[in-house]
Amino acid sequence: MNGLYALKPWYADRLSGLRRALAARQVSPDTLTAAGVGCAAGAAAALAWLPAPPAALPVAVLLAGRLAFANLDGALARDTGRTTRRGALLNELGDRAADLLVIAGFLPLAPLWLVASAAFATTLPSWVSLAGAAAGAPRRNGGPVGKTERCLLAVVAAASGWAVPVLAVVAAGSAVTAVVRAVWVWRALGQPETAVAAVARERAVATGRAMATERDVASEKPVARVAEPASSAPRHRPSPSPSPSPSPSPSPSSSPSPSSSPTLGSLPSEHHRSLPLDPGEVSGGITHTRPQSPADRGTRLRGTR
Template sequence: MTIYQLKPAFQNLLRPLCRALAHRGITANQVTVTALLLSLATGATIWLSGGFRWALALLPAILLARMALNAVDGMLAREHAMQSSMGAILNELGDVLSDTALYLPLAIVPGLNPALMTLIVVLAVISEMTGVLAVSIGAQRRYDGPMGKSDRAFAFGLLALLLAAGISVGPWLHLVLGGILLLLLLTVVNRARCALMEVKA
């Protein structure tokens, strides 16, 4: 199970906005770049603030906005004849760079283990690479969970919200990060396994 399975319902909510953007001549690639720039700016803000609570409070809203932009760029590409090779590259690179920009600065937040956060970011990149590699062996691009992009956004958005609200840090935080790390490992294995099963079938 993964939050990604809710994407069709989320897209339906955003479809009027998507049509409005297409009518105004906004392209899918422009939306993709906007999502990346928003992520870079937010990550830089968290880093430069030293992980202060006011900066962490921005993260949940930015993650939701990024998810919306990611859904919109896909709909623009598919439903308004904007698909391109450049768009496919921008989409995959944008996701990985955005994840890195948003989550790696959390390593400096007091109470968050820098080593665990770094490993989480590395495994997040590997999980997305595994999903893309499925295409190279003849399978579909894999989005299997349990810790896909949407799941990571939910987990870290909630975590940032709790920390911004002043929840005391402690051993529970290391357990949460360790759990996310294990779920990412499972996601890598799951995506590889599902891709191989698809090709075999």
């Protein structure tokens, strides 16, 4: 018993052109959700402040927009790959807020207890559907008095002025809808575990796609890749060269001048490699190599323990 919800595929086809235009302009699905809540608020204001017959047209137009935006936000998110868990939460909150705003439009037209009862009853079908989906059952939508039927009843109240009878029908019909959905969900959960597991797997796949979309958006920074060496063979470590033979001590007459004394950069490569380096002497990509005295090395070793 889906009621007017059975027309949703037909209605979605009528909105396909608008959905493509919104996708081309990169409109956010969250913007459409907010627009649907705004349409519901406008319909409630027209229902509360305008007289009965003239209020029907603005209420009908605004509630039609509310249903259109409720259909477009999710479809646009799926078409553009922007389905996220936050978007799903915002969609549910927007639907509940829109329902309550429409019921609030009856406040000047009906007793407060009846308005409060209807507001509570309109949330029951969604609670049942969400509880069933959390338990692993498919999401249940539709009538006999679902979201579409409640919008139609609000238009009837705006056109006829029968606010109290219409609000009573909304409250009772929403409660019956909650019971119908609860029975359906209960039977679905009583099916073999394989069927429930298949539904849960489909939901897990959809959630995984949404999480992957969030990760792709969050990780747009390129990651530098380190080039692999051309050959995986181990490097050859040169064997230490033999100690040079002691050279004769220079004569006093041939002592080098201070300007001609050898520097560290002019030392042979093997002798340069054997000097202990200070790992802290790195600045700007250039390593300043200076010998360490035994006292320095002992201080550094003590400091690292």
